Structure formats: C-alpha cells, structure tokens
Amino acid sequence: MNDENFEPRILVFCCNWCSYAGADLAGVSRLQMPSNFRIVRVMCSGRVEPEFVMRALRNGFDGVLILACHIGDCHYIAGNHRTAKRIPLLRKLLDHVGIDSKRVMLDYVSAAEGEKFKTVISGFIDDVRQIGPIRTGLKWGA
Amino acid sequence: MADDKRVDELGKAVKEALDKGEADRVVGLKVDSDGSVRPYLWVKGDDVSALVISPKYPLSTVYRLVHEKHPDMKLGIVARGCDERALVELSKRGNIKLDEIVLIGIACNSDEAQECVCHVPYPTKISAGDKVEGVDTDELLEKIKGMSLEERGEFWSYYFGKCMKCYGCRNSCPLCTCKDCKLEQELFVTPGELPPEYPMFHLLRAFHTVGRCIGCGECEAACPMGIPLTKLYKLLRDDVKEMFGYEAGMDPEAEIPLLTDLTVNPIESGEGGA
Ligand code: SF4
Ligand code: SF4
Numbered sequence: 427m428n429d430e431n432f433e434p435r436i437l438v439f440c441c442n443w444c445s446y447a448g449a450d451l452a453g454v455s456r457l458q459m460p461s462n463f464r465i466v467r468v469m470c471s472g473r474v475e476p477e478f479v480m481r482a483l484r485n486g487f488d489g490v491l492i493l494a495c496h497i498g499d500c501h502y503i504a505g506n507h508r509t510a511k512r513i514p515l516l517r518k519l520l521d522h523v524g525i526d527s528k529r530v531m532l533d534y535v536s537a538a539e540g541e542k543f544k545t546v547i548s549g550f551i552d553d554v555r556q557i558g559p560i561r562t563g564l565k566w567g568a
Numbered sequence: 569m570a571d572d573k574r575v576d577e578l579g580k581a582v583k584e585a586l587d588k589g590e591a592d593r594v595v596g597l598k599v600d601s602d603g604s605v606r607p608y609l610w611v612k613g614d615d616v617s618a619l620v621i622s623p624k625y626p627l628s629t630v631y632r633l634v635h636e637k638h639p640d641m642k643l644g645i646v647a648r649g650c651d652e653r654a655l656v657e658l659s660k661r662g663n664i665k666l667d668e669i670v671l672i673g674i675a676c677n678s679d680e681a682q683e684c685v686c687h688v689p690y691p692t693k694i695s696a697g698d699k700v701e702g703v704d705t706d707e708l709l710e711k712i713k714g715m716s717l718e719e720r721g722e723f724w725s726y727y728f729g730k731c732m733k734c735y736g737c738r739n740s741c742p743l744c745t746c747k748d749c750k751l752e753q754e755l756f757v758t759p760g761e762l763p764p765e766y767p768m769f770h771l772l773r774a775f776h777t778v779g780r781c782i783g784c785g786e787c788e789a790a791c792p793m794g795i796p797l798t799k800l801y802k803l804l805r806d807d808v809k810e811m812f813g814y815e816a817g818m819d820p821e822a823e824i825p826l827l828t829d830l831t832v833n834p835i836e837s838g839e840g841g842a
Contacts (some may be wrong), residue, residue, distance in 0.1 A: 476772075480756075480767065481780075512826065515775070515804070515826075519774055520806070522718050522720065522800060523721065523800070
C-alpha cells in the first residue's frame with residue numbers, strides 16, 4: 427500500500443474559538459507546513475458528528491483530524507467533553523470493522539498554539555501517509 | 569409450549585394483576601385459534617390460557633407505543649430480562665416512566681439464554697421461571713476479535729455487502745425511537761443504492777446504538793440476510809463498559825455517558841484524555 431509518491435488528502439475540523447485561531451496563528455507566523463489538508467471551521471468541536479467523519483472518509487479523504495479546545499477552555503463550557511467521548515468510540519468502531527483508526531485523530535490546540543498546530547498536522551499527515559490511500563466502496567478500509 | 573410451566577405461572581400473574589386492578593392492561597403475547605401469535609393487550613376477564621411466551625417479541629416497543637397514546641393507563645408488561653433493560657433505557661430517554669410499569673417478569677430458560685448469548689437472562693422481578701446463568705462464551709465474537717484489521721475489513725465487507733436496506737434492524741430495535749432517522753437522510757445514505765454504501769449505513773447505525781443497545785438481538789433476528797449485527801454492537805458495548813463503566817439497561821440511576829460532560833462520566837480507561 428505504501429506508494430512513495432502518495433500524498434494523503436486530509437480533512438481537519440477546527441473549532442472557531444481555539445484551534446481555528448491556532449491554525450491562523452500558524453499561518454501568520456509563516457510556519458512551514460504540508461499543504462494537503464483542508465480545514466472546515468465549526469463553532470465547536472462538539473458539532474462534529476461522527477457521521478461527518480464517516481462521510482469524509484467515504485468521500486475519499488484519507489484521514490480526518492478533529493482539533494478542539496483543551497478541556498476546560500471550551501467556549502461552550504463542555505462541548506469538547508462530548509467530542510472527547512465520541513471520537514475515541516468512533517475510532518474503536520472503525521477498528522472493529524477493519525478501518526485503521528489512525529485515520530481519525532482527536533487533538534487539542536489552543537489559540538496560542540500555532541506551533542502545536544503545525545506539529546499535530548504534520549505528524550498526522552505522516553501517519554496517514556504510512557497507512558496509504560483509503561479504499562472506498564464496498565472493499566472499504568485498511 | 570403447553571408443557572412449559574412458565575406459561576401457567578405467567579397467566580396467573582397476569583390475571584392477578586388485572587383482577588386486583590394493579591394494571592388496566594397488560595402487554596403480552598397471545599396465540600390465536602389458527603396458531604398465529606401476536607402482541608396483545610390483556611384485559612380483565614380475558615381467558616389467559618391463550619397467553620404464550622414465544623416467539624420472542626420486542627414487547628417493550630408495544631409498551632412504549634401504547635403508553636404514548638394512553639399516558640394515564642396503568643400498563644403492565646410481560647417482560648424478559650432484555651425487555652426490562654430496554655424499558656430502563658427508554659425511561660432514561662423520557663419515552664416512558666420506569667416507576668409506572670407493572671412488570672410481570674419471566675426468566676428465560678438456558679436454551680433461550682444460549683440462543684441469545686444473553687449475559688443476564690432474567691429481569692429484576694420474576695413471576696415465572698427460574699434464573700439460569702448468563703452466557704459469556706460467544707464463538708463468533710471470539711473469532712472476530714482474533715482477526716487482523718485486514719480480515720475484519722473482509723469479514724464486514726462480505727456481510728454488509730449482502731444488506732438489502734430493508735431497515736428491519738432499525739425497525740425492530742426497541743431503542744430506535746427517533747422520529748427523524750439519519751439512515752433516511754440523503755446526506756448520509758444515498759436513496760436507491762443497493763447494497764447501501766459501505767460503511768455509512770452500518771457504521772451510522774452502529775454508532776447510534778452506543779450507550780443504548782441492550783443486546784436483545786432483535787435486529788439480527790429481523791435481518792433477512794443473516795448479518796451478524798449483534799457482534800459489532802457487542803464490541804461497542806464492551807468499549808462503553810470499559811471507557812465509562814456503563815452497561816445499558818442495567819442501572820436505572822446511571823447516566824448515559826455520551827450525554828454528560830466529563831465531570832459526570834469521566835473516561836475511566838483507554839484513550840481520550842486532554
Ligand atoms: S441488539 Fe439490536 S435490536 Fe437490540 S437494542 Fe441492540 S441494536 Fe437494538
Ligand atoms: S435488517 Fe439486515 S438487510 Fe435489512 S437493513 Fe438491516 S442489515 Fe440490512
């Protein structure tokens with residue numbers, strides 16, 4: 427599966443208050459980053475339904491990253507608590523049906539953590555590159 | 569079934585609840601003169617000799633629907649262990665009220681427990697039958713657990729590829745009560761596509777059983793394609809138990825972990841910390 431030239435397509439969900447600001451900071455700080463990811467800004471990471479992640483994978487994204495505020499810093503107090511519970515369970519489900527759960531990750535990035543945003547993104551893209559392209563259709567997974 | 573003494577015991581208990589006025593109606597099964605069995609609302613004066621206990625039927629759904637129409641009716645139900653656990657989860661979601669139920673419990677026998685791979689084959693109150701041990705060994709489940717990621721992918725692709733999207737799994741599930749079902753939303757499940765795009769349909773449904781599936785097996789029994797749905801849901805039940813110590817249907821006081829914040833239901837083990 428490991429094609430040398432394979433560049434994964436990555437979808438990143440960022441919450442409006444922390445991680446999107448973190449991404450912005452990484453941008454204005456001109457940090458060097460891979461460019462093969464797309465950001466969807468949501469008001470809260472708690473808005474990211476597992477269905478969204480499934481749909482992204484189905485539509486051919488090789489990996490989906492969900493970035494939330496740190497626990498305790500959620501603009502809506504506990505929106506990210508839901509995320510913290512759901513995403514690990516979704517990852518278990520993927521694993522049960524034979525889809526590498528490393529394709530979906532949850533991490534926490536604050537508005538001040540431009541550097542962390544870069545590290546997390548780069549690390550995630552490297553991981554997904556290792557796993558290889560996603561297969562869609564009935565022979566899904568791996 | 570006539571030689572099953574549980575049926576007589578149950579008939580007596582139902583009759584007593586109706587005669588004493590503890591219940592206005594009791595949800596149960598009835599056999600007609602042509603031998604067909606259907607859910608039935610038993611009422612005072614009925615001949616309870618037509619009461620039967622099989623085939624297994626999701627009576628908690630009947631209870632919920634009757635209660636919805638007649639919220640003031642004192643309603644009883646003939647309940648197995650799984651029926652009671654379904655009622656517990658329904659009550660947590662505001663569909664019914666647990667303390668209003670006149671529960672006439674029946675313990676499953678060991679054959680039934682075996683067939684359902686049921687871990688608790690009895691309700692908390694028993695009017696008929698005797699408790700038997702729960703079943704913990706599940707060959708197919710163990711086999712799935714022993715598979716590699718690749719093999720698991722093959723396994724579920726094979727089975728989900730058979731799905732004819734009849735919605736029987738959802739329709740028979742006592743805990744599938746949403747008026748608007750995501751499985752019918754075009755955004756997630758493309759209409760008219762067979763088999764339904766893997767994995768959307770099945771992963772979506774599987775995720776929605778989290779924290780509510782009580783393992784009654786109705787979905788799998790309803791599936792005309794023999795898809796071993798309960799195995800996948802059982803794996804998730806084990807995850808929920810491991811992460812939050814939560815077992816659906818068991819403790820009426822326990823809060824649904826996915827609906828609370830981390831201070832109420834912290835993640836007890838595994839990943840997910842900040
Ligand atoms: S076993 Fe199937 S029908 Fe029963 S509660 Fe779980 S998902 Fe619903
Ligand atoms: S009952 Fe079986 S065939 Fe019908 S929709 Fe569910 S999984 Fe598919």
